[in-house]
Amino acid sequence: MNYQETIAYLYGTAPMFQQHGKSAYKANLDNTLLLDAHFNHPHKQFKSIHIAGTNGKGSTSHLLAATLQAAGYTVGLYTSPHLKDFRERIRINGEMIPEQEVIDFITANRPLIERIHPSFFEITTMLAFCYFAAQKVDVAVVEVGLGGRLDCTNIIAPELCVITNISLDHTDILGNTLKEIATEKAGIIKHGTPVIIGENQPETHSIFTATAAKHHAPIRFAEDEIFATIPETDLQGDYQLKNRRTALTALRVLNENGWNIPETAIHKGFANVVKLTHLQGRWQTLGKHPTIICDTGHNENGIRWVCEQLQRQRYNRLHIVFGMVNDKKIDNVLALMPKMATYYFTNANIPRSLNAKTLQNKALMYGLKGNAYASVHEALNAAKAAATPDDFIFIGGSNYIIGEIL
Numbered sequence: 448m449n450y451q452e453t454i455a456y457l458y459g460t461a462p463m464f465q466q467h468g469k470s471a472y473k474a475n476l477d478n479t480l481l482l483d484a485h486f487n488h489p490h491k492q493f494k495s496i497h498i499a500g501t502n503g504k505g506s507t508s509h510l511l512a513a514t515l516q517a518a519g520y521t522v523g524l525y526t527s528p529h530l531k532d533f534r535e536r537i538r539i540n541g542e543m544i545p546e547q548e549v550i551d552f553i554t555a556n557r558p559l560i561e562r563i564h565p566s567f568f569e570i571t572t573m574l575a576f577c578y579f580a581a582q583k584v585d586v587a588v589v590e591v592g593l594g595g596r597l598d599c600t601n602i603i604a605p606e607l608c609v610i611t612n613i614s615l616d617h618t619d620i621l622g623n624t625l626k627e628i629a630t631e632k633a634g635i636i637k638h639g640t641p642v643i644i645g646e647n648q649p650e651t652h653s654i655f656t657a658t659a660a661k662h663h664a665p666i667r668f669a670e671d672e673i674f675a676t677i678p679e680t681d682l683q684g685d686y687q688l689k690n691r692r693t694a695l696t697a698l699r700v701l702n703e704n705g706w707n708i709p710e711t712a713i714h715k716g717f718a719n720v721v722k723l724t725h726l727q728g729r730w731q732t733l734g735k736h737p738t739i740i741c742d743t744g745h746n747e748n749g750i751r752w753v754c755e756q757l758q759r760q761r762y763n764r765l766h767i768v769f770g771m772v773n774d775k776k777i778d779n780v781l782a783l784m785p786k787m788a789t790y791y792f793t794n795a796n797i798p799r800s801l802n803a804k805t806l807q808n809k810a811l812m813y814g815l816k817g818n819a820y821a822s823v824h825e826a827l828n829a830a831k832a833a834a835t836p837d838d839f840i841f842i843g844g845s846n847y848i849i850g851e852i853l
Contacts, residue, residue: 596634790817
């Protein structure tokens with residue numbers, strides 16, 4: 448198989464949450480443990496940092512990876528979902544896993560895959576761990592896929608755990624309250640392993656402190672830490688301040704535990720996240736005159752941050768290219784969106800997408816007006832055609848909308 452055939456096989460054989468939603472989620476670690484044993488526990492061959500949270504875990508993961516790289520470490524980075532290329536999920540020092548590595552792994556393990564039928568994420572996780580072990584990384588920054596307790600990344604024994612924040616997302620799987628979701632994400636806390644909590648939320652504080660106490664895990668709340676300065680970052684968006692503070696707290700704890708991450712590396716890493724890790728989709732500028740910005744915020748809390756950021760912009764008219772997946776709390780999101788804007792409702796080319804016309808009709812109930820478009824590019828082209836140089840075009844609502852325009 449060539450690379451495209453390999454990816455097609457992977458998508459066609461293994462259920463993928465990003466494509467199919469809850470039906471692709473496996474609420475146990477049985478296959479993960481079987482795969483881990485089959486490959487002789489590759490995650491034990493490198494140090495790791497485990498990152499969970501509803502929002503901010505991707506940015507925080509990249510902030511940490513960039514800084515560790517700037518400090519001279521060879522850094523594996525495992526994140527999801529990808530926006531354009533499957534290989535974005537697995538990087539070493541910012542470079543994507545080579546196509547041939549993906550081909551060789553999948554080809555060699557087809558009999559195993561077809562015998563135990565792992566999920567897409569289970570296969571991908573094991574590919575990442577095997578690649579990091581083979582390449583002898585010093586440390587891997589590992590982002591949880593979904594939840595924490597039953598996520599297949601939760602077999603690692605990390606140096607540090609980070610939980611960025613808790614908000615309502617994936618409620619059909621993780622629970623309908625912040626406490627229920629926090630309980631799932633607190634499942635990554637390990638015995639004696641320091642844990643950083645990015646946001647000190649009243650609804651979740653007791654969950655984290657009780658879980659940490661149970662596991663004798665030292666716990667720090669990033670909001671309680673005092674820093675002389677918080678380094679600037681090339682990641683745009685005011686919401687990145689919380690992620691910077693969380694990452695800075697994590698780096699402080701690593702240094703307290705014998706790591707060598709000098710202040711110069713922290714400033715260099717924070718200032719060059721995009722250059723060092725190639726992160727995309729975080730308040731990313733795609734054009735000027737008119738200004739075109741995209742952002743991957745897609746749940747209630749993420750959209751709230753986006754809307755606060757939009758309020759700070761200066762423009763003549765606001766155009767919003769917008770699409771969602773069908774398993775989000777759509778009403779909660781639409782209630783936050785600005786009414787003084789022209790909307791271009793659309794849907795990404797995946798089964799989970801909410802139909803553009805359905806979204807348009809729903810949005811009208813919240814005073815959001817605009818037309819529906821069959822494709823993301825058609826919607827964006829319509830916005831560009833209607834905009835003047837002093838206007839502002841925002842693109843968002845779903846990772847998959849962003850993936851189709853990058």
